[in-house]
Amino acid sequence: AQTVTQSQPEMSVQEAETVTLSCTYDTSESNYYLFWYKQPPSRQMILVIRQEAYKQQNATENRFSVNFQKAAKSFSLKISDSQLGDTAMYFCAFMKLRAWGKLQFGAGTQVVVTP
Amino acid sequence: GAVVSQHPSRVICKSGTSVKIECRSLDFQATTMFWYRQFPKQSLMLMATSNEGSKATYEQGVEKDKFLINHASLTLSTLTVTSAHPEDSSFYICSARASGTGDLRAGELFFGEGSRLTVL
Numbered sequence: 085a086q087t088v089t090q091s092q093p094e095m096s097v098q099e100a101e102t103v104t105l106s107c108t109y110d111t112s113e114s115n116y117y118l119f120w121y122k123q124p125p126s127r128q129m130i131l132v133i134r135q136e137a138y139k140q141q142n143a144t145e146n147r148f149s150v151n152f153q154k155a156a157k158s159f160s161l162k163i164s165d166s167q168l169g170d171t172a173m174y175f176c177a178f179m180k181l182r183a184w185g186k187l188q189f190g191a192g193t194q195v196v197v198t199p
Numbered sequence: 200g201a202v203v204s205q206h207p208s209r210v211i212c213k214s215g216t217s218v219k220i221e222c223r224s225l226d227f228q229a230t231t232m233f234w235y236r237q238f239p240k241q242s243l244m245l246m247a248t249s250n251e252g253s254k255a256t257y258e259q260g261v262e263k264d265k266f267l268i269n270h271a272s273l274t275l276s277t278l279t280v281t282s283a284h285p286e287d288s289s290f291y292i293c294s295a296r297a298s299g300t301g302d303l304r305a306g307e308l309f310f311g312e313g314s315r316l317t318v319l
Binding site: 126127128129130131175184185186187188189190191192 | 231233241242243244245248290292294296306308310312313
């Protein structure tokens with residue numbers, strides 16, 4: 085079975101600063117996807133970024149980037165130039181390639197961006 | 200972008216009644232949809248996988264007779280909470296996996312806005 089661990093319940097960051105959220109996972113799968121989802125107060129789940137395990141290069145989406153360390157089973161998210169609209173709960177999620185669509189989520193990290 | 204709509208967004212019911220929640224893909228076909236449950240300040244837990252035209256697959260510990268899932272068309276899955284009790288109060292979220300028709304890549308996942316169920 086897979087487990088996804090987010091050890092930071094809450095992170096606070098000032099506007100324009102950078103914050104890094106940690107995520108570790110445990111799996112025996114060799115091919116899988118990792119995701120970061122954002123859930124703002126509206127509760128709508130929004131995909132932030134995804135990483136395919138067989139790709140060495142770290143994914144980047146504008147101000148969001150990941151540090152994927154496959155051997156260490158670590159998948160951290162860096163939010164640069166934080167904006168007030170980034171305030172949300174962030175979930176790390178794991179998906180087996182052979183179980184497409186079934187996501188296993190971590191406990192979440194609440195990010196609060198302050199002016 | 201693709202839209203997945205859930206209805207109702209909020210529902211309050213009396214204990215012992217049944218409640219139906221719809222998950223509809225508005226502009227794409229979804230042969231597979233997923234139902235999650237989220238308790239306050241907690242993570243999303245996968246309840247079941249809904250496949251069009253076949254029986255749903257439930258995760259371990261989820262009562263299939265309690266949470267009835269029907270996926271009658273390529274754009275609609277329904278979750279019925281039968282004989283609801285206060286402990287069933289939760290936020291229910293669906294996601295839909297695009298089947299690849301039109302301009303959506305096969306396998307893309309889209310989430311609904313969620314449905315908050317309160318059982319009195």
